[in-house]
Structure formats: C-alpha cells, structure tokens
Amino acid sequence: MSAPDPLEQLSSEQLHDLAVRHARHHLDVGFFWRLMKVLPAAEAAAGEDDEAEADLQSLVAHIDDVTESGKGEVGDLLRPFYLDYLRQHNVTPKG
Template identity: 55%
Template sequence: MVEDLETLSSKELHDRAVERAMRHVDVGFLWRLLKAIPAAEAASGHPDQAEADISHLSAMLNELVHSGESDVADALRPLYLDYLRRSDA
C-alpha cells in the first residue's frame, strides 16, 4: 500500500479493516476483533462495558460495529494496522 497507514485515524483504520474483512468474508479477523474488544474497552477505562460484552454475544456484535469510535478504536489500532498490512503484503 502506497499510503502510510500510521497517518490514518483509528476510526479510518477500523473502517478499512472491517470493510475489507466483510468484503473478503474474513471471519477469522472479525472473530479476533470481537475477542479483542473487551480488553480494549477495559484498557480504555470502560471495564463495565467489557464485562457486559463477554456475557452477551449481541452486545459484542454491537461493539464490533462501534469499535471504530473514540478511545476503543485507539486501543484496537495495533490490530487494525497489523491486519491491513498483512492484507496488502
């Protein structure tokens, strides 16, 4: 990829990674993202939300959709960067 991914916002990285995974039906990445969200929320100061996500699949799916927002996206940034870099290799 010609563009430097580091210059993108966490929201942009989220959008690109999730869009690519959906387009390529990359269930493996989406599952890794779902598993990483509770830890990212806890690291972002939302431990109550992280606990709820572990208990409820529907909450996790909702968080997948919103995992590109605010401090949670920042905590997931390394996951998005790794996925997008591997996808372009």
C-alpha cells in the same frame, strides 16, 4: 530510509472502517472473531469496565461493538490490531 506507511496517517476510526470493509468484502469471519476476542480488553483499558463485562456475557453485544470499535479511546487502543490486519492483507487507503 523507507517510505512512510500510509496506514499510519489514518485515524483509528479510519483504520477500523478500512479493516472492517476489507473483512466484509472478503467474508473474513476470522477477523471479526479476533476483534471480538480483543475488544473487551481494549474497552477495559479505556475504563469501559461495564462495557467489557457486558461483552464477555453476550455475543450479541460484540456484534454491536464491532461497528463502533473504531471510535474514541477504544479505537485508539485497537490501532495495532487494525494495522496488523491491514498490513497482513496488503490493504492501503485509496485516494
């Protein structure tokens, strides 16, 4: 039996914060680009159709959303995205 994954114990908002912090520290523009590509689908799945439409129309809206994309149902829908990114980069929670 393998040890439990410490990332799975984090909330969606904590995963978001850890992934964004790692990407910022490493200047990983690709992460933010991929997040902006998957964010409208997560917002639409969460019933935030107006938000998804606005995101498709404006890159500026994406930049604001990136800072909020770890919260609520959208954050929960993006958990697999954050988990995949953090695992690819061997990032684990501290403490």
